Amino acid sequence: MKVLVIGSGGREHAICASFARSARRPQIYCAPGNAGIAAIAACVAIDPTNIEELAAFAASQQIDLTFVGGETALALGVVDAFQARGLNVIGPTRNAAQLEASKAFAKDFMARHGIPTAKYVAAHSPSFAVLELESSDLGDESTPVVVKADGLAAGKGVVIASDRRHAESAINEMAALVGADAAEKIVLEEYLTGKEISLLAFVDGEHFKLMPVTRDHKRLGDGDTGPNTGGMGTFTDDSLLDAAALDEIVDTIVRPTIHGCIKEEMAFRGVLFIGLMMTAAGPKVLEYNVRFGDPETQSILARLDTDLIDICGAILSGTLDSIDIRWLPGCSATIVLAAEGYPASPKKGDEIAGLDAAAAKPGISVFHAGTAVSPDGKGYITSGGRVLGVTAAATDLATALSDAYAAVDAISWPGMQYRRDIGK
Secondary structure, eight states: OEEEEEEOSHHHHHHHHHHHTSTTOOEEEEEEOOTTGGGTSEEOOOOTTOHHHHHHHHHHTTOSEEEEOSHHHHHTTHHHHHHHTTOOEESOOTTTTHHHHOHHHHHHHHHHTTOOBOOEEEESSHHHHHHHHHHOSSOOTTSOEEEEESSOOTTOOEEEESSHHHHHHHHHHHHHHHOTTTTSSEEEEEOOOSEEEEEEEEEESSOEEEOOOEEEEEEEETTTEEEEEEEEEEEEEGGGSOHHHHHHHIIIIIHHHHHHHHHTTOOOEEEEEEEEEEETTEEEEEEEESSOOTTHHHHHHTTBOSOHHHHHHHHHHTOGGGOOOOBOSSEEEEEEEEOTTTTTSOOOOOBOBOHHHHHTSTTEEEEESSEEEOTTSSSEEEOSSEEEEEEEEESSHHHHHHHHHHHHTTOBOTTOBOOSOTTO
């Protein structure tokens, strides 16, 4: 069996590793992949945004199954292109991918289908967003406001402004932060308080199966300080939600989202990621993602005990309701190791020490995100902002964290950054 994974980060390394555990022993390709992925898959030099070349490669190589890792390819219609060629692909169509590709679309979708979320205003330009800020009912001048770029922004398009003056500055600076295209429209949201969690599900268009509940740490520094990042660590812990809260989320958010997609003729197939705030008034949606998160994937798949190929087959055939997806009991944790200067201007080319020692520790997986083979061909160097993800699974969260941090202690390079309070 031939499997293609599209993407190049730690998420895709974890997906490839999960496929590599399959009893079917598939031949795995990854486009474009990275230096770590190359140890378990054939890396193909095709950019994830080159949709036609990806589809042509899958057709010529007779790829049996393609799994799309990132949001950009989905937003560009990679699933539509593969389906047009009769190729099996996991991910939502371009229309359904708008749930992530456009914050305004997602908020309007939630409003149409009665899905609980923060009050919001969508403005069609930054200048109109400033005017809306003055006239909206999102709070008074001293109330925090959430400012979001409408388009894809690699996790950097959200600013929690402490007051309206800060919000106006965030609006005016958003284009410089994420690019003019992503910031062409601006969404202003009511600031919500509570505990933030992530709930992911496999979806086959009609049926769904939930994954372990996850929490992400977005800020660069300990104590949630410093700039937002793509994610500095995650953990899974079933005790994050009790049964009553989970039932409420399913009834008021998960099912209405899936049924809303059906009603709007864009049935969702793939991985649905729902970012939630558990407020005093109940759970509310912060955002949708239409794919696995990074580094949520690393923590989640560390506990997957069912063949990922079987799950993909059930998604494609619309039979998720008949498959038993098993998860290892306990908890898992991922610590992200980032380059010096991340996220503003990460330094590249530093030699990474201790990878073999870390990976040799029991229960540890080291996933590559931003690495390259060193010039002498004997090791790895940094080549991106988030460089590695160190993942551990255990019977309880304290042990998973302790194991992961013990492995982190074995790894080093000049200026290596990581948070020491993941899971706290």
